[in-house]
Amino acid sequence: MVVLGIDPGSLNTGYGVVRSSGGALTSLACGVIRLQPVQSHAERIGRIYRELDKIIEAYRPQRAVLETVFLCRNVQSALKLGQVRGAVIALAMNRGLELHEYAPREVKLAMTGRGSATKEQVSFMVTRMLGFETPPEPYDITDALGIALCDLSRAGNPDSLSRAGNGARSGKGGWSSFVRDSPHMVIR
Numbered sequence: 001m002v003v004l005g006i007d008p009g010s011l012n013t014g015y016g017v018v019r020s021s022g023g024a025l026t027s028l029a030c031g032v033i034r035l036q037p038v039q040s041h042a043e044r045i046g047r048i049y050r051e052l053d054k055i056i057e058a059y060r061p062q063r064a065v066l067e068t069v070f071l072c073r074n075v076q077s078a079l080k081l082g083q084v085r086g087a088v089i090a091l092a093m094n095r096g097l098e099l100h101e102y103a104p105r106e107v108k109l110a111m112t113g114r115g116s117a118t119k120e121q122v123s124f125m126v127t128r129m130l131g132f133e134t135p136p137e138p139y140d141i142t143d144a145l146g147i148a149l150c151d152l153s154r155a156g157n158p159d160s161l162s163r164a165g166n167g168a169r170s171g172k173g174g175w176s177s178f179v180r181d182s183p184h185m186v187i188r
Contacts, residue, residue, distance in 0.1 A: 004061040005148030014140030018148040064092040065151040110150035
């Protein structure tokens with residue numbers, strides 16, 4: 001399964017394409033679409049749409065995943081972020097991708113075991129899980145990769161990150177079964 005994780009932003013949009021096959025995880029592509037504040041918001045949304053469309057064309061993911069909107073204190077920022085998310089959702093639907101969304105706490109929990117983890121902790125786990133020598137920067141990239149990894153762990157597909165991942169949420173198993181069933185995921 002190939003999943004495109006997207007961390008949408010009106011100035012920086014992170015993306016990460018992850019493949020899970022036979023329990024092995026591979027980052028196929030990752031980066032950040034950096035936009036210029038001097039561009040109109042409409043121009044920025046258009047560029048995000050076009051750049052992500054090229055990524056979808058190149059890597060053919062089956063799923064696209066986003067974080068749900070977090071609480072925004074600035075109304076203008078929330079509106080702009082909503083418009084970016086709308087463009088990403090429209091792109092996913094136009095390309096026939098399954099679309100899933102996860103709350104930031106759920107992504108952090110899937111990556112670190114703690115829903116209140118820091119960006120540094122998520123970045124560390126993403127780096128280890130995908131075998132990077134150094135963490136990709138900025139955090140927009142590791143956030144997007146983390147969203148894709150979270151989806152793979154929650155998807156319930158045969159190539160998911162851990163067979164115990166879904167069971168632990170329903171009260172079957174837990175960390176001991178995760179460690180037993182997923183030795184490649186344990187950092188010693």
